[in-house]
Amino acid sequence: MTKADIVNEIAEKTGVERTIVLNTVESFMKVVKNNMTQGKNVYLRGFGTFLCKKRAAKIGRNITKNTAVHIPAHYIPAFKPAKTFADKIKKNVKVE
Numbered sequence: 220m221t222k223a224d225i226v227n228e229i230a231e232k233t234g235v236e237r238t239i240v241l242n243t244v245e246s247f248m249k250v251v252k253n254n255m256t257q258g259k260n261v262y263l264r265g266f267g268t269f270l271c272k273k274r275a276a277k278i279g280r281n282i283t284k285n286t287a288v289h290i291p292a293h294y295i296p297a298f299k300p301a302k303t304f305a306d307k308i309k310k311n312v313k314v315e
Contacts (some may be wrong), residue, residue, distance in 0.1 A: 238279040255296055 226244055230237045251261050251269055262267040272282070276292040 258294070263301075265301050266304055267298055270297045270299055271295075272297045 222244065226237060226241045229235070229244075230240045250303060254261055255271055258271055260271060263269075271294045274293050274295055277290050279288045279290045280286070281288050298312070
């Protein structure tokens with residue numbers, strides 16, 4: 220499902236114009252991104268949490284040159300689904 224699919228489905232279900240729904244979805248994503256770039260987590264009860272996870276510094280390898288490369292500590296975005304959401308997925312999704 221793409222962002223356009225989400226916008227279309229919300230517009231159909233609510234009767235709100237597509238452009239208004241698109242602006243709302245874009246604004247939501249912008250707020251989530253801005254808060255996460257400031258190191259804040261975003262909690263959505265019943266859906267999940269957008270987290271900033273810290274990765275420790277480590278030594279990697281450049282296999283083409285056979286040299287060690289220092290990878291500094293950094294943060295990555297992550298998503299942790301709410302327990303009720305994860306349980307619903309476990310019960311309803313059929314693997315083919």
